[in-house]
Amino acid sequence: MKAKYACQSLSHTIARRDFLGALGGAGAIAGMNTIPAFQSQLLAAQVAAKKKRVLTVFLSGGASQLETWDPKPGTLNGGPFRAIPTSVPGVHISELLPLSAQHMHRMALIRSVNTAESDHGRSRYRIERGHKKSPTADYPHLGALVAKTTELDKSTLPGHIHVSSGSGSRGSNAAYLGPKYSSIAVGTSGGLRNSQLPGGMTATLNDSRQSFRRMANEQFLQRRRTAETDAYLQSFEQAEQLMQERDLFDVSKEPSKLLEEYGDHDLGKQCLLARRLVEHGISYVQVSHSNYDTHAENFNFHIEQLGEFDQAFSALITDLDRRGLLESTLVLVLTEFGRTPKINNRYGRDHWGRGFSIAMAGCGLQHGGVIGAMSDDGMQIKDREVNQADLFHTYLEALGIDPTAEFDIGGRMIPIADPTGEAIEELLA
Amino acid sequence: MELGKITILLLLAIQIAIGELSAEVPNPPAEVPNSPAEVPNPPVQESANALHLKINRVVAETSLPELKSEQCDDYEFVRRVYLDLVGRSPNIEEVTSFVERQSENRRSELIDELLQSPEFVDHFASVLDIMLMERRGGKRIAQTDWIAFLKKTLREQWAFDHIVQTVVAANGRGENRAAAKFVLDRDVEPNALTRDIARIFLGRDLQCAQCHDHPNITDYYQSEYYELHAFLTRSYLFEDPADKKTPYVGEKAVGESEYQSVFTEDPTARAIPGLPGDLTLDAEPRFEGETAYVIEPSKDAAGQPKFSRRIELARILTSPANDLFARNVANRLWGHMMGRGLVHPVDFDHSENPPANPQLLEVLTDGLRECRFDIRAFLSQVARSKVYQSSVDAPTQTPSSQANLSRAIAQAERQLQQVKDDNQAAKAFLNPFEQALGDRKAQLADLDTEITAKSAERNELLKKIQELEKNAVALKKSLADSEEKLAAKSKQDEESTEVPPEVAKLKSAVEAAKQAVQEHTTAVGTNQASSAELLRKLAALKSRRIGIADSVAEARGALLAARRMQATDRPASHHQQHLAYLKAANKVVESQRDLEQIGEELIQNQQTLKTQVQRRDQVQATMAEMKEREAALQESYAQSMEKLAAKRKESTDRKQTIDELAVALERSQQLAQALADEQLLELVQSTTNRHKKLQTELAQFDAQIAQLQNASVEAKRVTETAKAARVNTEKAFQTAVESVHKQETQLAKLREQKRSAEVEFQLIDDDWIDTQERRLIMRRLKPLSPEQMAGTTISALRLDQLYRSSAESDWKKNNKDVELNREDPKHQSQLKGFFDKRVAQVRDTFISLYAAPAGAPQDVFSATADQALFLANDSRVQSWLTPAEGTLVKHLIDLESVDEIARSMFLGILCRPPTDNEINASKNHLATRNDDRTKAIQEMVWGLISSAEFRFNH
Structure with missing residues (x-):
């Protein structure tokens, strides 16, 4: 019945409290009493220790379920590859993923995803946003949701990053959550955009212009301050801190031996950077691997692409596990849809949204679990059909977030996840 | 309720309603012209009915008298009105020419000049x-x-x-x-x-x-x-x-x-x-x-x-009949000028989210209708209002004393209760009217049911009659047939003498048929009679219905009249909001008081700590002295003991000597007596005397020793007393240290409390600011839209000058064989095209970083680190700071005097002259950077365009 209005929402108050608490670090702000920096750092560390994060590997174009997580060797539509045993007895996956197979006891599979879409854009929308595309409403990307819902710490870091081969700008995928949660593209070569002082500027010169900026603010803020002016000032302090932390976005700071483990190719670099980012507490990182849209030569393409994927993914899981990060990181291997069981006359498979597989690893899961099954010819979902809404409920629960809660967006109550979905309880730890 | 009573009430209600109507004759609704050609230029409204005066009145009536904000100064006004009406800040010349304008009406003049300018068209599009x-x-x-x-x-x-x-x-x-x-x-x-x-x-x-x-x-x-x-x-x-x-x-x-x-x-x-x-x-x-x-x-x-x-x-x-449309447009245009709609969010108008000031929204809605939805006329009136021109400063008066506030809160609570009671009373007053109407309607419904039933019955009857008549026709036909057959048979059989049995059969059939026809006819008659009876009844019912329908209409009229007189649901939301507002003020006062109390407590405790520390240090000093004295005493005791021991040893030695002497004497005496040697005896005698003397001396010595021993016992006692005192002081010191420590803990706790009280206060103050903004007591600091950011950046840094010359070179590149003629309209529009392209690049840059996502409400504010990184380090921002002909940076570099630099810089970027403090800061900045004046100027310019004052419209 009661709607809460703009500035009294709980999340606002918490964020504001955190912000006011964090001001200690930036003692130069006029009219503000300071809080010792150690206190906020301690808090941040406490939160960071509990903080959950998500790392998504998106197989772009539509990876074949039959050549990855749900092989059907020896059947009409099975294709040429064998199924191999994994580290979980009884669970078999395609022989194209021999390294990943050894991590099955840290993973879970869903083999019965139905988006009911066979268009790249529309199906991808469902997988990434957890809703079907609607003319009347836009929904936030999973990354924006995760960034928003895990935001309680005072991190200066952006919460939603898409790793790409080149450095780019901000995406427009946060819908009603606002641009703060839109993805920021970070490249494997450029690092974070604009995080380096412009040519010819030294740290001293930068200090000098920043202090002039602060002086200019003082006069004005003595007349008037608001939560918005505070936030504006804080964004500059955040930027300064980000510049100090810019190495965090620089994958070349990782040992080259480790890159060898991941594979010295784009996906390897991206996965390594992604690990570096989640390790430093960034809420959501997505990497993508392309060329899965195999209308022709499905099998050759999958041999090639999955070779890279298998190496990078396996190294990623090993690395996360070694660092103890797998307990707090949910790893998702998504794709917009699968491929037709029927093999076409160009040895290809076409778009198939009515029954395909995704893989998960890490926190909050029943490890080794396999959910759903397709019929022997791969054409029908035989067991436990799930859709994008169910998937979002499952991800969020695995992160310890209540998917049935609501956001208060300027007085509008908006459900966090599509209320028609339900979490796959048997898959959750 | 009796009808008589209702009639009286009705008459009363109508009289009152008419009285109200005649007291407040509304303007006849204006025909809204649909063709733009018919929209006349609205006359300048300066009469007492001008919208901006109505706005002033209603704002004054609905706010706390002691919380009035000041009007803004001309510098603040000129920046504000340029931003709102043409989407950019004014440049130095525009600021200067405005503040130097002599006219008393310069603000109104500027508003209308801007509204008539082509830039308004561009911006408002x-x-x-x-x-x-x-x-x-x-x-x-x-x-x-x-x-x-x-x-x-x-x-x-x-x-x-x-x-x-x-x-x-x-x-x-x-x-x-x-x-x-x-x-x-x-x-x-x-x-x-x-x-x-x-x-x-x-x-x-x-x-x-x-x-x-x-x-x-x-x-x-x-x-x-x-x-x-x-x-x-x-x-x-x-x-x-x-x-x-x-x-x-x-x-x-x-x-x-x-x-x-x-x-x-x-x-x-x-x-x-x-x-x-x-x-x-x-x-x-x-x-x-x-x-x-x-x-x-x-x-x-x-x-x-x-x-x-x-x-x-x-x-x-x-x-014009669509209230929601007019209200929404008025709210949105108001929101454009004030930074927030009275209904906020602007697309969320519903009973649980009432406008911040319902009376004002009504005035605005009517005003918009009166100026026939003319955008310029409406904006012009809003811009003339006091509340638009109020200063961005927080009201100088603090929300009065708590006693006053408590009184005001109590009063507001009473008022709210009054409204609720009034509504209750109005409901009670209207209740009989509603009841009466309900009763009449029920009667009418009952009657209608009866009429329907009777009609159905009659229809049934008519159907039956029809059926019977149909049957009668069939029967008559069969009778005719039978009679015909009988006649034929009779004729055929005339010759025969005896009546054949067939004929008899036929005759009886004819008889039976006659009988049946007769019965049918009777039945039809009866039914027709009943039908006629029903019809009569129906007619009676229908005429009764007319009466009842009239009384329903009457009761409805009475209810409507009563409603006009006694509107229920007088909106309580306004009172509720007022109450909430007072309570918010009270909360600030309370929170501030808490904060002050904690502050005082903190100071007291700090004082206590200081005293305690002093005492601790004193005790420590005493303790040190005591230790010293104790050590001295112990030292002297030890010395006396040593001396005593030495004396005792001497005494023992002496005694031994004496004893040995005694033995020697005795032997000598015996020897002397045996020898009877006088001389020897004499010697013995003298020696004996000497021995006695020695013994006496020894006794004296021993007495001395006894004295010494007594003294040392005394010294021991004194030492022990000193030790005990020292131990006590040590304990006192320990206690003092502990209480200091305790006090320090207490202080730390208080400091912690103070910090959280400060955070709490900030949050409450945020709410208070928000409340005041909503109540229009404090002007909202509006974040610039991405378009305004671009426009203001271009205008402040005078990039327009730069882009004008770039447009010319762009034109020349595209028109290699043509001579540019700046008077040629075609060339002009081409130049404008190139110019606009440059401007659009800046605009798109800001949109990509500062705008809300497509399809979402665009009035949300976000401050993100990547925006700040962009301003700090992006090469585009650096390029805007590069000195080029006509730009602000170039202009500043060319200036000699530091005062002039500071003045132009602040006027150009923030549209106001610098304060003394700021002039000094600029001087200092330049003084430390004598080696690179250009860079120093760029840094200052950057500092100003990155300031909050630049980012917001105030």
Whole structure:
């Protein structure tokens, strides 16, 4: 019945409290009493220790379920590859993923995803946003949701990053959550955009212009301050801190031996950077691997692409596990849809949204679990059909977030996840 | 209730209602012209009825008298009004010429000059674009065409309602093809259009009501959604195959909106096209027999019905009868000027989210109607109001003393209660009228039931009669047949003598038939009689019904009159808000008091700590002294003991000597006596004397020793006493240390409390600021829109000068063999094109970083680190700071005096002169950077464009 209005929402108050608490670090702000920096750092560390994060590997174009997580060797539509045993007895996956197979006891599979879409854009929308595309409403990307819902710490870091081969700008995928949660593209070569002082500027010169900026603010803020002016000032302090932390976005700071483990190719670099980012507490990182849209030569393409994927993914899981990060990181291997069981006359498979597989690893899961099954010819979902809404409920629960809660967006109550979905309880730890 | 009483009440009610009416004769509703040509230039309203004066009055009436903010100064005003009306800050010359203007009416003059300037057209086209399209980009209608259309409407002074009507009705054909962007770029999708028409033109976000009545908002209904949807469901996107798939809006003559709640089991309902507030489409023409189309929909042609529901929607939506539309437009335009609508968010107008100031919104809505939706006239009045021109400073007076506030709160609570009681009383007053109407209606319903029953009975009877008559005809026919047969038979058998049995049979059949016919006729008669009786009864009932229907009408009239007299639901929200406002003030005062108390406690405790520390240090000093003394005592005791031991040893030695002497004497005496040696005896005697003397001496010595021993016992006692005292002091010291420590802990706790009280205070103060902003006591600091950021950056840094010359070089590059003629209109417009392109680049840069996502409300503020990183390090920002002919940075570099630099810099960027403090800061900055003056100036300019003062409109 009661709607809460703009500035009294709980999340606002918490964020504001955190912000006011964090001001200690930036003692130069006029009219503000300071809080010792150690206190906020301690808090941040406490939160960071509990903080959950998500790392998504998106197989772009539509990876074949039959050549990855749900092989059907020896059947009409099975294709040429064998199924191999994994580290979980009884669970078999395609022989194209021999390294990943050894991590099955840290993973879970869903083999019965139905988006009911066979268009790249529309199906991808469902997988990434957890809703079907609607003319009347836009929904936030999973990354924006995760960034928003895990935001309680005072991190200066952006919460939603898409790793790409080149450095780019901000995406427009946060819908009603606002641009703060839109993805920021970070490249494997450029690092974070604009995080380096412009040519010819030294740290001293930068200090000098920043202090002039602060002086200019003082006069004005003595007349008037608001939560918005505070936030504006804080964004500059955040930027300064980000510049100090810019190495965090620089994958070349990782040992080259480790890159060898991941594979010295784009996906390897991206996965390594992604690990570096989640390790430093960034809420959501997505990497993508392309060329899965195999209308022709499905099998050759999958041999090639999955070779890279298998190496990078396996190294990623090993690395996360070694660092103890797998307990707090949910790893998702998504794709917009699968491929037709029927093999076409160009040895290809076409778009198939009515029954395909995704893989998960890490926190909050029943490890080794396999959910759903397709019929022997791969054409029908035989067991436990799930859709994008169910998937979002499952991800969020695995992160310890209540998917049935609501956001208060300027007085509008908006459900966090599509209320028609339900979490796959048997898959959750 | 008796009828007599009702009549009296009714008369009373009518009298009062008439009295009220005559006391307040409303202006006859103005015809809203639909053609822009008919919109006259509104006269300058300076009468007492001018909207801005009404605004002043209602704002004054509805705010706390002791909390008045000051009017802004001319510098603040000039920046504000340029930003709001032309989308950029004024440059140095514009600021200076305004503040130096002699006219007393300079503010009003400037408002109207800006409203008449071409820049207003450019800026407001973009404001309208964002309002209507929410940055959807150019999907089906190019952005440039759309902006050109909007600019045209503004140049030609179209009224707001006319723009909206055109935009909703457009089908993509003819001169105003671009107007169809609103519909076409939403893919002519009925749900998308329903949602956005409700949001953008009615201020109601009905999206949730698509699938069910709104779960959180009592006055958004699913039926409402579909009633609007029903206007749009017949429209569709048509891509002309003969015209490169150019999109148009087609419409069918059939198609209805049906809906069912996903929550309830209610059956599917069909919506009648309508808008909230009883604006239904009542007369939909039917084209029985003939075609309903001007153009039949087909694969090759967009359908165009003779009666278009969408065009009808456009008309009803913008008609003067549609209160919600006028209210929404007034709220949005107010929001544009003030940074926040009175209803906020602007598309969330419902009973649980009342306007911050309902009376003011009413005044604005009426004002908008009175100026016939003329955008400039309305904005001009808002800009003239005191509240628009109030200073950004917090009110100088603090929210008075708590006692005053408590009194005010009590009073507001009483007022609220009064309103609630009044509403209750009004309800009680209206109750008998409602009851009476209900009773009458029930009577009428009962009568109708009876009439229906009787009619049915009569119909039944008539049917029966008809049946009987039909049967009678059959029977008569069969009688005739029988008689005919009998006659034939009789004739045939005349010759025969005996009556054959067949004839007898026939005769009896004829008799039976006659009988039956007779019976039927009787039955018909009876039934007809009953039918006549029923008809009489029905007539009586119907005449009774007329009486009752009249009394229903009468009761309804009485109720309406009573309602006019005694409106229930006098809005309590205003009082509630006032109360909330006072309470917020009270909370600030309380929180501030808490903070002060903690502060005082902290100071007291600090004092205590200081005293305690002093005491501890004193005790420590005493303790040190005592230790020293104790050590000295111990030392002297030890010395005396040593001396005593030495003396004792000496005594023992002496005694031994004496004893040895005694032994020797005795032997000598014996020897001497034996020898009887006088001399020897004498010697013995003298020695004996000597021995005695020695013994006496020893006794004396021992007495001395005994004295010494006594003294040492005393010394020991003194030492021990000193030790005990020292131990006590040590304990006292320990206690002092402990209490200091305790006090320190207490202080730390208090400091912690103070910190959280400070955070708490900030939060409460945030709320307080928000409340004051909503109540229009404090002017809202409006973040600049991305467009305003771009415009202001260009204007402040004088990049326009730079872009003008770049436009010329761009032109020359594109026109290699032509001589540029700046007077040539064609060249001028080409130059403007190149110039606009440069400006657009800056604008797009800001949009990509500062704007809300496409299709979402655009009035949200976000401050992100990547924006700050952009300002700090992006090469584009650096390039804006590069000195080039005409730019601010170049101008500053060329200035000699530091004072002049500071003055031009602050006037150019922040539109105000610098304070002494700022001049000094600028001097210092330049003084430390004598080696690189250019860079130093760039740094200062950067500092100012990155300041909060630049980022906000104040």
